[in-house]
Amino acid sequence: MMKLAKRMNGLAVFGAILFMVIQVIGDLYLPTLTADIIDNGVATGDVDYIISVGIKMLGFSLLSVAAATANVYLASRQSQLLGKNVRSSIFKKVSYFSNDAIDELGTSSLITRTTNDVVQVQMVAMMALRMMIMAPIMLTGAGVMAYNREPKLASIFLYVLPILAIFMVAIMYFAVPYFKKMQSKTDRLNLVFREGLTGIRVIRAFNRNDSEIKRFDAANKDFADTSIKANTIMSFMMPVMTLIISATNISIIWFGGHYIGDGLMEVGNLITFMTYAMQILMSFMMLSMIFIFIPRAQVSAARINEVLETESSVKDPEKPVKVQMADKGTLEFDHVDFRYTGAEQLALEDIDFKGNKGEMVAVIGGTGSGKSTLANLIARFYDIESGSIRINNVDIRDMNQKDLRSLIGYAPQKAVLFTGTIRSNMQYGKPDATDEEIWHALEVAQAKDFVSELPDGLDSNVEQGGGNFSGGQKQRLSIARALVSKADILVFDDSFSALDFKTDAALRNALVPETKDSVVMVIAQRISTVMNADTILVMDGGRIVGKGTHEELKETNATYQEIMNSQMREEEI
Ligand SMILES: Nc1ncnc2c1ncn2[C@@H]1O[C@H](COP(=O)(O)OP(=O)(O)OP(=O)(O)O)[C@@H](O)[C@H]1O
Missing domain, CATH: 1.20.1560.10 (ABC transporter type 1, transmembrane domain)
Incomplete structure (x- = not known):
């Protein structure tokens, strides 16, 4: 007292x-x-x-x-x-x-x-x-x-x-x-x-x-x-x-x-x-x-x-390093182990991969295999137990959290929108984003059509938790918000899951030219979402059990083949 x-x-x-x-x-x-x-x-x-x-x-x-x-x-x-x-x-x-x-x-x-x-x-x-x-x-x-x-x-x-x-x-x-x-x-x-x-x-x-x-x-x-x-x-x-x-x-x-x-x-x-x-x-x-x-x-x-x-276990370093991702940019997991506080088992074990600017790294795996956990580690929502996560060869623990997060655009698994207008939500990561930039991001995220049909367009109300939009619409708005920020690293955590196949495909196509200056990580459950990625990580039980392109994995990786067989008809493959 x-x-x-x-x-x-x-x-x-x-x-x-x-x-x-x-x-x-x-x-x-x-x-x-x-x-x-x-x-x-x-x-x-x-x-x-x-x-x-x-x-x-x-x-x-x-x-x-x-x-x-x-x-x-x-x-x-x-x-x-x-x-x-x-x-x-x-x-x-x-x-x-x-x-x-x-x-x-x-x-x-x-x-x-x-x-x-x-x-x-x-x-x-x-x-x-x-x-x-x-x-x-x-x-x-x-x-x-x-x-x-x-x-x-x-x-x-x-x-x-x-x-x-x-x-x-x-x-x-x-x-x-x-x-x-x-x-x-x-x-x-x-x-x-x-x-x-x-x-x-x-x-x-x-x-x-x-x-x-x-x-x-x-x-x-x-x-x-x-x-x-x-x-x-x-x-x-x-x-x-x-x-x-x-x-x-x-x-x-x-x-x-x-x-x-x-x-x-x-x-x-x-x-x-x-x-x-x-x-x-x-x-x-x-x-x-x-x-x-x-x-x-x-x-x-x-x-x-x-x-x-309560002291946050994630702390800023005394001498933070700033990272610029001008010409080249990499996101690298170097033999990372991670465990949730109090958990006996590792949630992620020996995660090792690298993604370059202009490349898409996709992560696929069953539920509970550790995909979202991996995404959460990039923004340092949790600290890892061993190994290192590096952006442009700088360990993310050597950066200020604010600087680190300003490099990342993130569309979470559960789309979260805030009370306000579509514009205020779109400007969340970039307060000075112009209407032109916002409409462009909405177009890429396949959200332009339904937003322009709203009587108030960008000034349309967003109710608490985005309650006045459908699950797929919320996801697209959440993707557009991540795109508006024009971040160097874009993380889409299962954000395409509520989209139908046609919208999913259109969105992925539209994303390609947009993201040539970013490292893109797409987490998904569907093969169709990940098949064009430069590197696909197949996760199982917190470990990477397969790494490669779709062509490589479909020939060699049993887990990938299993997922593929359970999802796609032969001719689609
Ligand atoms: N906050 C938490 N505290 C403790 N354990 C957690 C927490 N979040 C996730 N886990 C555990 O970590 C493991 C991986 O969970 P994660 O959410 O990363 O899986 P996922 O592959 O993204 O699954 P899904 O596709 O169903 O979203 C699960 O066994 C889960 O129970």
């Missing part, structure tokens, strides 16, 4: 505390003036005295209200700014995470941490600036003032405060564990909700609505049960507090009344004492509330710090 609290503006925090102290002084002084006005003004009928002390009281009240307003303003502003600051730090941090760090923390949990956890911290920051410092000062100040006024009556607190303390400790003991659990339950709730929303079509297609609803209800019930338990315990607080406050007031009036009757005390003092008693009990309650909320916020702060302190 303290680590995060350091992000607040020191001067504003000091201001909030200063105003709070002024408010407390005002609040503590007012009851004394009340006693004064009653005992020396009302009791003696001295109107002048009443007016002068009344004005004084008004002045102190105004000062107290102004100070409280300033304190609340600064406290809420600082806590909101803290929330904003932490949220952007998390987002910034996560956007530079290596993929395994994201895999480890989980997307749903990252969302909960950025939203719900930050709110918990924000709330406690607000409470801290408002109450955490005010409560002890008020408690001590009101205690001293009450004792100075009437030491005889002050002994009541020797009985009341321990009872209150025992009650509060009991509440904390039972409620805090439930409050702590609530964050992980929120994670689970968000995970199930997110899966239910993103997978809604599959859920409907498989008629799994009922079981998904049950799964959500279970997570929802779990969260609600924990929350109800915590709040049930908390619900004892108000009635018991009211009881204790009433009992204290009755005792004060009982004993105070006797003292007044015996001429040992004045009426004004009794009223003042009761006000201080209220302040003492309220401060005590505030303090206890803070102690109940702090543990939950502490859990949230730890979860936030875990994200902020």
Whole structure:
């Protein structure tokens, strides 16, 4: 919590505390003036005295209200700014995470941490600036003032405060564990909700609505049960507090009344004492509330710090090398081994190949053979275990990730589009791309026809996740986006899979003149997509089991022949 609290503006925090102290002084002084006005003004009928002390009281009240307003303003502003600051730090941090760090923390949990956890911290920051410092000062100040006024009556607190303390400790003991659990339950709730929303079509297609609803209800019930338990315990607080406050007031009036009757005390003092008693009990309650909320916020702060302190395993080098791919350009895998974090087996083993500028390297293989993993390594989404990946003879680990990725145009297996327009999506990798460049890329990607038929053309809306386009259209837009960037290395990860044979063929033909200045890697499942490649890598179980041209592999490679036989009719081959 303290680590995060350091992000607040020191001067504003000091201001909030200063105003709070002024408010407390005002609040503590007012009851004394009340006693004064009653005992020396009302009791003696001295109107002048009443007016002068009344004005004084008004002045102190105004000062107290102004100070409280300033304190609340600064406290809420600082806590909101803290929330904003932490949220952007998390987002910034996560956007530079290596993929395994994201895999480890989980997307749903990252969302909960950025939203719900930050709110918990924000709330406690607000409470801290408002109450955490005010409560002890008020408690001590009101205690001293009450004792100075009437030491005889002050002994009541020797009985009341321990009872209150025992009650509060009991509440904390039972409620805090439930409050702590609530964050992980929120994670689970968000995970199930997110899966239910993103997978809604599959859920409907498989008629799994009922079981998904049950799964959500279970997570929802779990969260609600924990929350109800915590709040049930908390619900004892108000009635018991009211009881204790009433009992204290009755005792004060009982004993105070006797003292007044015996001429040992004045009426004004009794009223003042009761006000201080209220302040003492309220401060005590505030303090206890803070102690109940702090543990939950502490859990949230730890979860936030875990994200902020996670170091991406993929790091930029101290002395980065810049690579220019002007005349010549190569992409080379040199005996690369790679393993996912925590996995026992290598996902890729001894991957060795080279692609030159103007050449197409195709990768084919069964599902799970490691094709996408290989593509992900080029952009250094993960670091390899041994061997080396080189661009123009420079190891990609010796380059800045930003520089490296600016060399790469990437169309992922699952086409990802962003909310906005077609133009904004096309300019994602090249913000200054002109309409002419965009239309050209769309033409090559076989997307020109359907985009030009849209009433708003390039200004047509793209809904969340590209939901208003078909799978094949999304793929073509994603390919066009990669082409707009005119990158030196183009990676198409199974991006032709949703295209029909005719479009696939037209796209590949159109790609040839476009990509003569790039190293192109095409990952595919279909023989027809890869057969014209300069080098075809046949993958199986994370290894390259065949390397060569279509003509070579169809004669010599059993795995390639197997794939070929399963896909093509004799005459096509
Ligand atoms: N993030 C990950 N963490 C752990 N293992 C993974 C991860 N991603 C993939 N794998 C594993 O690595 C292996 C290769 O997966 P990869 O996605 O590269 O296969 P692929 O050839 O692209 O398959 P497909 O054609 O079905 O997309 C698989 O066994 C898979 O289970």
